[in-house]
Amino acid sequence: MRLKWVVFGLPFVALIALGFYRPAESAPRALPLAVVFSSEINGYLTPCGCSKPMVGGMPRRGTLLKQLAENHTLLKLENGDLTKAAGRQDELKAETLIEMLNQMGYDALNLGKYDFLLGIDYLRALQAQFRGAMLCGNVLEGGTPAFEAYTLVEKRHYDRPLRVLIVGLLSETHADAIRKRNPQLQVEPAQQKLNALRPQIEAMGDLRVLLFYGSAQEAEQIAQAHPYFHLVVYASSGDGPLPTKQVGQTRLVFAGNDAKFVGVARLSENAPYTLTQVDYTRLTDEFKDDEQMMAIKLGYLARVESENLLAMVPKRPTPSGDTFAGSRACMPCHAEDYRIWQRSAHAKAMQTLINEKHDKDPECVVCHVVGLEFEGGFQSMEKTPTLKDVGCESCHGPARRHVQDPLNNRLGKAGSQSCMTCHVPAHSPGFNFETYWKKIEHGFKKQ
Ligand code: HEC
Ligand code: HEC
Ligand code: HEC
Ligand code: HEC
Structure with missing residues (x-):
């Protein structure tokens, strides 16, 4: 009897040891949701490398997000200013960044004032390429919104579905800058837009996030008047991350600009959800360049060469x-x-x-x-x-x-x-x- 077990059992033990046999996979791992956010890439696909060490870049971001995805389901958000100027090279950069955000699976992108330098028609073309939601609900064209004000995405948080409302707005202080390039556009004050949306969105989703292209101070005023957001990501506040601020149930966050940092916000396991932890990761050279991002960047450089932008310098x-x-x-x-x-x-x-x-x-x-x-x-x-x-x-x-x-x-x-x-x-x-x-x-x- 015993001998029989040994005879039949041994090969089995050997197989397990060699890694050929794995017991049937149990239910998919119940991973917590993490919200990944950043503001204003400003055209920095990668750092220039002129001095060392240099921080930032989309290829390193790609690696960080893959690492995070091993233990989390991710909600990926970008807030404003893919590029910072107008011109063919900025168009190519913006298209490249859309391709990169698609590759990383970004859920939403809110527009900033420099994005509008590309012109509304060009932004529409970018919107058609972007697989996430391009937001900016308070910029109006002929009285109607030029972009969506919000999107609702379904994610998983541990063992259950979690619906996330993402609203995207821009500060009306940028109206003049936007109208200089796009005289047909108007900017409705962000709070006024939210007042109008409030009955619809106040109870929408299990988690509510606002991408706000505006200052910390304005973000705080919004959080006070519209206390139903869990997270407000703001912008135009400098290079590096700022300490988070709590206003009621709302956490105000900013991860700096130029693609140098990525913010990660985690939430409580159970409803009612609160943000338990916010970290900022500085993209040092400890993060390898993600190969898919580098391939996309090489495609960009090939276009810069084939369009001969060097010959077009005034x-x-x-x-x-x-x-x-x-x-x-x-x-x-x-x-x-x-x-x-x-x-x-x-x-x-x-x-x-x-x-x-x-x-x-x-x-x-x-x-x-x-x-x-x-x-x-x-x-x-x-x-x-x-x-x-x-x-x-x-x-x-x-x-x-x-x-x-x-x-x-x-x-x-x-x-x-x-x-x-x-x-x-x-x-x-x-x-x-x-x-x-x-x-x-x-x-x-x-x-
Ligand atoms: C505003 C001027 C300027 C621009 C624009 C610029 N560089 Fe530089 N670059 C420099 C200077 C100055 C140095 C030397 C820095 C030092 O040693 O203090 C340098 C150094 C470098 C080095 C390091 C060389 C070495 O062997 O140490 C690399 C690599 C480099 N640049 C690449 C680039 C790339 C790629 C770009 C465009 C994305 C770029 N540079 C744009 C001025 C510039
Ligand atoms: C990175 C900048 C730089 C480069 C490149 C450079 N120089 Fe100079 N050179 C200077 C500066 C600064 C001085 C100091 C005097 C001054 O301010 O003009 C100087 C001084 C000189 C002087 C003496 C001037 C005097 O007033 O007595 C000569 C001659 C000269 N350089 C020739 C050259 C030649 C030839 C080359 C190239 C082979 C060259 N330099 C490359 C910056 C440069
Ligand atoms: C036209 C742009 C330009 C100007 C002007 C210029 N540099 Fe540079 N400098 C560079 C670039 C680019 C590099 C990096 C070259 C490389 O390694 O590829 C550099 C590198 C250097 C380095 C080497 C740094 C290192 O760590 O080895 C020194 C030193 C330097 N520059 C000094 C000067 C001084 C002093 C002046 C002014 C008198 C000056 N440069 C003017 C562009 C410039
Ligand atoms: C045909 C010879 C000749 C050539 C070629 C030449 N230089 Fe000179 N350079 C001189 C003489 C001569 C002086 C004056 C020297 C003196 O005053 O002692 C001078 C002086 C200078 C000075 C000091 C400022 C001044 O004008 O007195 C600088 C800087 C300089 N030359 C840079 C250059 C650079 C850069 C080039 C190349 C683009 C160059 N030179 C080519 C002969 C030449």
């Missing part, structure tokens, strides 16, 4: 009226300065962009070459190879006349202010003229 005359000669033209007379320059980081600034696959991206090239924004300046590696990299004339100014007749065309001082067009805090936070100059010091000896 050019203005140089202040002196002179044009650029290229660094090599200085070598015969300034051999030592040339040698020092050639060994400096400036002389490989274009190679850096090639390595990063951003060498056709005007937003990067502008600081990594000579004179992109000027007539006679850098156009492309093919047309103007001598103007790639940060060259002598990036600091000394255009010097063709000086090359031809140096003594009758003296160059003025470059000075420390010549560094400041490129070494701005966002790209060179550690810049200090004394220490940086030491690394590229030249020009004491005349040859």
Whole structure:
């Protein structure tokens, strides 16, 4: 009897140990809901990488959300300003971000004032691509709302369904900015819109969230007048997350802008629901880049290249009226300065962009070459190879006349202010003229 068990049982034990056999899956795991929120990506698909370490980016966000999804069902919300300017590159960025939000399964996106710079027609085209709900209920076109004011989504919280109402509104303080680009639009005051919606939405859903594109102060006033929200995500309040604030049953939250942080709010297991915990995760390089997000970003860079945006940068005359000669033209007379320059980081600034696959991206090239924004300046590696990299004339100014007749065309001082067009805090936070100059010091000896 016993022997028989051993004989029959042993292979079984071996199978379990090898991982081939698993008992039939019990009911799906009852996971708690977590609300993931952020405001104002402002066009930062990824950080530029100009200094290290850098924080943020959609590929890291992709990784964080996958990690959270292992133990939670997620409600994913984005509040305002996919991009921050108008122009073809911002359109491409906005389309790319919609693709990324779709890939991550975002439930709702509320619009902000900079989004309206893309124009209402373009926003409609983005709306058609977005698989979640594009909200902004108090912007009116010809008296009727241009976008939905709310959506109701069904999620699971532990072992039961949970209906979430998501309302999206924008502060009326942005009306003028929006009408400048879209004169046909009006903005109804957010509170007035909520007063009208209140009978409909006050008891709708088990959990009620407001995406509000406006300040903390305005969000607080709304929470006082409309106490039926559990969570209000606000915007336009700076770089980093702010401490949460409780107003009645409403928690006011802000996770900062530029895709650097993600906020995560958790709720009580049972109704009546309250938000028990809110955390902000800073997207440091501890989070790997999600491959699907990176693939979408590469698609964006390919479009920037194929549409040749680099060739479309507007050019203005140089202040002196002179044009650029290229660094090599200085070598015969300034051999030592040339040698020092050639060994400096400036002389490989274009190679850096090639390595990063951003060498056709005007937003990067502008600081990594000579004179992109000027007539006679850098156009492309093919047309103007001598103007790639940060060259002598990036600091000394255009010097063709000086090359031809140096003594009758003296160059003025470059000075420390010549560094400041490129070494701005966002790209060179550690810049200090004394220490940086030491690394590229030249020009004491005349040859
Ligand atoms: C406003 C000017 C400016 C813009 C725009 C800019 N850069 Fe830079 N970049 C710099 C400066 C200045 C440095 C050197 C920073 C330092 O060392 O303090 C730098 C350094 C870098 C470095 C680090 C090089 C190294 O080897 O350490 C990378 C990578 C880089 N940039 C990539 C980019 C990319 C990609 C973009 C566009 C998304 C971009 N840059 C846009 C000015 C700029
Ligand atoms: C046209 C834009 C531009 C201007 C002007 C400019 N830089 Fe730079 N600088 C860069 C870029 C881009 C890099 C990064 C190059 C790379 O590594 O690819 C850089 C890198 C450097 C580095 C190397 C940093 C390191 O950690 O090794 C030093 C030093 C530096 N710059 C000093 C200066 C100083 C001093 C000035 C002004 C006198 C100046 N730069 C003006 C764009 C500029
Ligand atoms: C044909 C020789 C020649 C060439 C080419 C040349 N320079 Fe000069 N450069 C001179 C002479 C000569 C002076 C004056 C030196 C003196 O006063 O001791 C000078 C002076 C300068 C000065 C000091 C300011 C001034 O004008 O006195 C700077 C800066 C300078 N050159 C930069 C450049 C740059 C940048 C290039 C390349 C675009 C370049 N030079 C090409 C000969 C040349
Ligand atoms: C990152 C900026 C930068 C780059 C690149 C650069 N220089 Fe300079 N250079 C300066 C600064 C700053 C000075 C200090 C004097 C001044 O402010 O003009 C200087 C000084 C000089 C001087 C002495 C000027 C004088 O008044 O005596 C010469 C000559 C010169 N550079 C030539 C060159 C040449 C040639 C190249 C390229 C091979 C080059 N520089 C690249 C910023 C730069």
